[in-house]
Every structure is written in structure tokens, then in C-alpha cells.
Amino acid sequence: GENVEQHPSTLSVQEGDSAVIKCTYSDSASNYFPWYKQELGKRPQLIIDIRSNVGEKKDQRIAVTLNKTAKHFSLHITETQPEDSAVYFCAASMGGNTPLVFGKGTRLSVIA
């Protein structure tokens, strides 16, 4: 089955700096890659996603890039703010009604 690796597990950045989180996946059949932000005790919130027919997607300060050949995708957050502090999860899915397989998460701390 699909296996998703995520790095780093923790990341501290100064406010205003950029943060990058990287994930790799194992199954080339995966075609949908969302990123979630989760605060303690809360449900994951979808922040951005990308399909396999697209190489990059941007939404204001957040961007995701996908390299299908290398089977890796990355989350980029620019101009970080303290409220960006949370745990971020990447995930992969083969589409249809197949489940999301999550990475282990990255705890991002933005220091004011």
C-alpha cells in the first residue's frame, strides 16, 4: 500500500521567514495530494491540495509543488506569522473513494 514520508518532524522559523515541508510517496498510482493544518484537539483543516496533472499551485502565502517523477511534493509557506504555528500533515490518495494516507506530521513553530 501507499507509504508517505514527511520531513522535518519539527520546524522553527522566525516570523516573516519561509517554511518548507517535504513529503515523498511510494505508490505512483496516487494522484491527489492535500495538505492539512491541525491544531491541538481539533480536526485537520485542508489548506491546499494538488492533483498529479499539475506541477505547482499557489494560494496567497501558501504554495505546493509536485514532482511526479521523483514522487515528492512540498509545502511552502512564505512570510510566516505566529498563527501559522500548528502541526501540518501531507497526505496522498489514489482518488475515487480510496482513503488518504497521511505523513507523520510537522510541528511548525513561528517565533515572533
Add this chain to the structure above:
Amino acid sequence: GAVVSQHPSRVICKSGTSVKIECRSLDFQATTMFWYRQFPKQSLMLMATSNEGSKATYEQGVEKDKFLINHASLTLSTLTVTSAHPEDSSFYICSATSGGAEKLFFGSGTQLSVL
């Protein structure tokens, strides 16, 4: 976005008792629901996939007789933790979809504490 309601949000129970968690899609018909478990500071681990009217498909290592899943209607799935033990203490969260991973919505989660 669509709304998935999950209850209870928190439950504390004694060891040996059973606990039922409900997951409802409020404004759409959920053909498929997924149940995840999340231990502190860890990732969401898929427990099972349930399709309306069918038996749930459990992931390897998840005991189907311990974690009973019922998806009797297109808007409701339940997870029953039978004879709960302290090691079952975890955050349980459901997700529902009517049309694939891109239309997946999460419930608010249930924090289960077994004493």
C-alpha cells in the same frame, strides 16, 4: 464546505465498558466514511473504511470485533469501541465523502479516555 458532525467530543469511561461514537454528514450523502485514530503527537492512522450498506474494511492490525463500525445510512456511521481498555485512549476522528478524496470532510473528533 460540507459539515460532518461527530459526537461525543469527549468521553471518559471505565475499563471494560463500550463506547459509541457517531459521525453524521449533515448536508450531503456520504457514500464512504473513514475512521482514523490519532495518538498524542502522532499522525492520523486509518482504522477502517465503511461504505453505506456494506461491511467495513479494516486496516491490518485493527481488530474488527473490538472496533465495530456500522454505516447503515448515507448520513450516519458509528464506531463502537467494545470492552475499552486504557490503551484504547486516543483521538478518534471520522471523515466522510460523497465523491472521492477531493470532497472529503472531517468530523470534529472524539477524545476517548479509558480509566
